[in-house]
Amino acid sequence: MKKIMQSYDIRHETDMVEPLDFNRRSRLKDVDRCFKAEITNVIRLTDMEKLFQIRMVNDKDWERFTFLPGQFVMLELPGYGEIPISFSSSPSIRSTIELCIRKAGKVTQALHKAKRGAIVGLRGPFGTYFPMEPMKGNNILLIAGGLGLAPLRAPISFVIENRADFKEVHILYGAKDPSQLLFDYQYEEWHRIDDINLEVIVEQPDKSWIGPVGLITKLLDDIQITPDETYAIVCGPPIMFKFVCKRLSEMGVPMQRMFVSLERRMHCGVGKCCRCNIGSTYTCLDGPVFDFWTVMNLKEAI
Amino acid sequence: MLFKTIKKQDFFDVFLPDTQCIGPKKVGTNTNGKPIYQFLPFSSFDEIDLDYDTTEYSAKTYFLPYKETLSSFSFKDNDWTQEIKYRTRPRVIIGLHPCDINGLIKLDKVFEKTLFPNPYYITRRQNTFVVGIDCKEPCDGGFCSSVGANTVTHGFDLFLTDIGDRYFVKIGSDRAFNALQKIKTSEITKKDNEIYLQIRNKFEGSFEKTVHVENLPNLLDIEFESDVWRKWGEKCLSCGACAMVCPTCYCYGVTEHISMDFNKSDKIKQLYSCNLNDFAQVAGGHNFRPEPATRLKYRYYHQHRGFVESFGQPMCVGCNRCGRVCLAGINPTDVISDLQREQKR
Numbered sequence: 248m249k250k251i252m253q254s255y256d257i258r259h260e261t262d263m264v265e266p267l268d269f270n271r272r273s274r275l276k277d278v279d280r281c282f283k284a285e286i287t288n289v290i291r292l293t294d295m296e297k298l299f300q301i302r303m304v305n306d307k308d309w310e311r312f313t314f315l316p317g318q319f320v321m322l323e324l325p326g327y328g329e330i331p332i333s334f335s336s337s338p339s340i341r342s343t344i345e346l347c348i349r350k351a352g353k354v355t356q357a358l359h360k361a362k363r364g365a366i367v368g369l370r371g372p373f374g375t376y377f378p379m380e381p382m383k384g385n386n387i388l389l390i391a392g393g394l395g396l397a398p399l400r401a402p403i404s405f406v407i408e409n410r411a412d413f414k415e416v417h418i419l420y421g422a423k424d425p426s427q428l429l430f431d432y433q434y435e436e437w438h439r440i441d442d443i444n445l446e447v448i449v450e451q452p453d454k455s456w457i458g459p460v461g462l463i464t465k466l467l468d469d470i471q472i473t474p475d476e477t478y479a480i481v482c483g484p485p486i487m488f489k490f491v492c493k494r495l496s497e498m499g500v501p502m503q504r505m506f507v508s509l510e511r512r513m514h515c516g517v518g519k520c521c522r523c524n525i526g527s528t529y530t531c532l533d534g535p536v537f538d539f540w541t542v543m544n545l546k547e548a549i
Numbered sequence: 550m551l552f553k554t555i556k557k558q559d560f561f562d563v564f565l566p567d568t569q570c571i572g573p574k575k576v577g578t579n580t581n582g583k584p585i586y587q588f589l590p591f592s593s594f595d596e597i598d599l600d601y602d603t604t605e606y607s608a609k610t611y612f613l614p615y616k617e618t619l620s621s622f623s624f625k626d627n628d629w630t631q632e633i634k635y636r637t638r639p640r641v642i643i644g645l646h647p648c649d650i651n652g653l654i655k656l657d658k659v660f661e662k663t664l665f666p667n668p669y670y671i672t673r674r675q676n677t678f679v680v681g682i683d684c685k686e687p688c689d690g691g692f693c694s695s696v697g698a699n700t701v702t703h704g705f706d707l708f709l710t711d712i713g714d715r716y717f718v719k720i721g722s723d724r725a726f727n728a729l730q731k732i733k734t735s736e737i738t739k740k741d742n743e744i745y746l747q748i749r750n751k752f753e754g755s756f757e758k759t760v761h762v763e764n765l766p767n768l769l770d771i772e773f774e775s776d777v778w779r780k781w782g783e784k785c786l787s788c789g790a791c792a793m794v795c796p797t798c799y800c801y802g803v804t805e806h807i808s809m810d811f812n813k814s815d816k817i818k819q820l821y822s823c824n825l826n827d828f829a830q831v832a833g834g835h836n837f838r839p840e841p842a843t844r845l846k847y848r849y850y851h852q853h854r855g856f857v858e859s860f861g862q863p864m865c866v867g868c869n870r871c872g873r874v875c876l877a878g879i880n881p882t883d884v885i886s887d888l889q890r891e892q893k894r
């Protein structure tokens with residue numbers, strides 16, 4: 248039998264010999280191998296969220312690590328676990344990526360203790376993205392609730408870098424209370440330099456809060472849009488985007504032009520573990536970015 | 550396809566003991582006095598029984614082990630290195646029934662022929678020599694004929710049908726062809742063909758249980774809120790046994806385990822079940838499928854709708870292992886028939 252059955256070693260396959268590249272989704276690859284990356288800076292945003300600036304240890308890896316706004320990465324903290332995190336920075340910055348991470352459990356807690364210089368692993372990029380190119384030439388509504396601003400920051404950067412290609416740009420952001428506002432140091436810049444209409448609303452104001460109070464849908468009351476020329480990106484908890492998208496539908500925005508990012512449990516990122524399934528759709532492959540029409544048609548999506 | 554016939558006693562000479570051999574071994578008897586079989590390693594052919602009816606567990610564990618180390622991290626100073634190993638030792642599995650081979654073909658679709666092909670699975674599959682064998686009669690509650698899984702044309706190296714003192718052999722790979730060079734084989738005669746077809750026809754006609762799955766994808770959509778799910782869901786213990794024994798269920802979870810000296814950490818994949826409580830629970834505690842009924846429904850939904858959408862056929866191969874193992878008496882034929890009835894009402 249030995250002569251008949253020679254042992255097959257997958258490492259000799261030409262695809263496997265080539266360097267790792269998760270963008271080549273149909274190629275045979277070491278799907279569990281991570282790119283090595285270093286945390287270069289940790290910025291505290293609120294009590295619960297920190298922004299991690301990360302760069303590849305091996306400069307050559309950047310060549311095979313390009314992502315688009317809305318995609319996510321599997322962040323490996325060896326010894327603790329691996330979690331899906333959306334890119335929170337501009338895809339055009341080819342030296343660092345930024346991930347905004349909320350302390351939510353085992354892995355994220357450990358990450359919050361990590362210091363500059365810590366070595367982590369990255370697998371990805373994975374998933375679908377916001378179709379930024381087709382949006383050009385239109386008005387754009389960028390709407391976030393809570394931690395939703397983290398993934399929204401990638402399309403925001405894209406819009407800012409290509410500001411002339413877009414007509415009116417609105418960023419609407421809602422949070423529970425003022426202490427939970429993310430990236431507050433950037434509001435001034437978005438508003439003044441980039442000619443963007445930025446509105447922030449909180450549910451529970453503190454004494455110093457002077458802005459509007461209420462739910463995010465309230466901000467839509469004061470906005471005039473031309474539905475035929477408007478795209479919307481909505482990031483936040485399901486209950487939030489459900490109401491926002493319903494409101495936008497009433498205002499006349501077609502469902503195929505509203506995009507949301509869904510969150511599910513993920514253990515692989517490559518369509519194998521089934522943990523991210525919604526009905527029979529893989530959030531990691533077919534999502535996390537979906538247009539609202541698709542979401543409406545997914546069983547148990549919201 | 551090449552066909553041959555081989556004398557039964559000659560056949561066993563091919564497989565010499567230098568390769569690990571797996572086959573259906575009798576491991577005990579159940580309370581009704583019926584033998585219980587499992588696919589286990591054996592060293593002599595007296596240990597296995599190719600006339601077995603079915604095994605308690607499917608053979609998927611040899612392709613998708615219940616536990617598998619995906620990679621290991623070794624720590625040094627502030628840095629780490631990641632090591633990945635694939636199992637490359639050749640192995641022979643003898644005695645897979647058509648349902649199990651069809652199960653493997655479905656797993657091939659998921660792990661080989663999609664985006665992000667999976668090297669762990671592919672290595673195990675390529676290094677396994679599969680010898681299948683036709684069933685003699687339908688197993689208890691099996692409904693493979695309803696889902697088109699009672700015959701196979703590929704996915705194996707050799708496939709045997711018992712025609713009395715000889716095996717009618719289908720040769721499915723060049724390595725199988727080479728293996729047969731070492732023993733005495735005979736060409737197929739017209740008579741052999743007749744006997745073969747006669748045996749097969751008799752078998753096809755002997756199924757008791759049937760379910761209609763043609764309209765299921767549509768039906769599952771329509772009956773998404775059906776009371777049928779509550780009825781069966783209330784019985785479900787959320788134990789996950791059904792997914793463990795199933796030849797096609799493949800979902801899993803990944804956890805990391807640190808060694809006692811903190812020098813090493815293993816990333817371990819463990820097969821999971823969508824019936825388990827926390828399957829779809831995310832950080833912050835939200836569970837997308839909190840009730841047993843929603844999880845049970847999801848399992849059927851994935852097998853008979855989602856998989857059909859992706860691959861044009863149901864994932865279930867009708868072996869009824871899940872039905873036999875379930876302590877709550879939940880089995881696919883009853884659940885699906887209930888759904889069909891619901892629609893007719």
Ligand SMILES: Cc1cc2nc3c(=O)[nH]c(=O)nc-3n(C[C@H](O)[C@H](O)[C@H](O)COP(=O)(O)OP(=O)(O)OC[C@H]3O[C@@H](n4cnc5c(N)ncnc54)[C@H](O)[C@@H]3O)c2cc1C
Nearest residue numbers: 328330332333348349351352353354355511512513831832
């Ligand atoms: C596409 C996507 C993008 C995300 N982007 C961000 C982001 O930008 N910032 C951020 O703070 N969080 C984000 N999350 C949520 C983040 O993945 C979870 O907070 C994180 O997995 C919690 O891990 P934990 O180990 O700390 O929690 P625990 O509750 O201890 O979780 C243990 C394990 O369960 C799994 N798990 C638990 N919850 C989730 C979950 N919600 N999603 C996926 N797997 C989970 C993980 O594999 C984890 O290892 C995103 C999730 C998805 C699916």
Ligand code: SF4
Nearest residue numbers: 785786788789791875
């Ligand atoms: S269907 Fe039966 S075997 Fe499956 S989880 Fe429920 S009780 Fe367990």
Ligand code: SF4
Nearest residue numbers: 795865866868869871
């Ligand atoms: S669902 Fe049940 S009957 Fe279908 S293949 Fe799995 S164990 Fe067999």
Ligand code: FES
Nearest residue numbers: 516519520521531
């Ligand atoms: S994360 Fe594993 S299948 Fe989507």
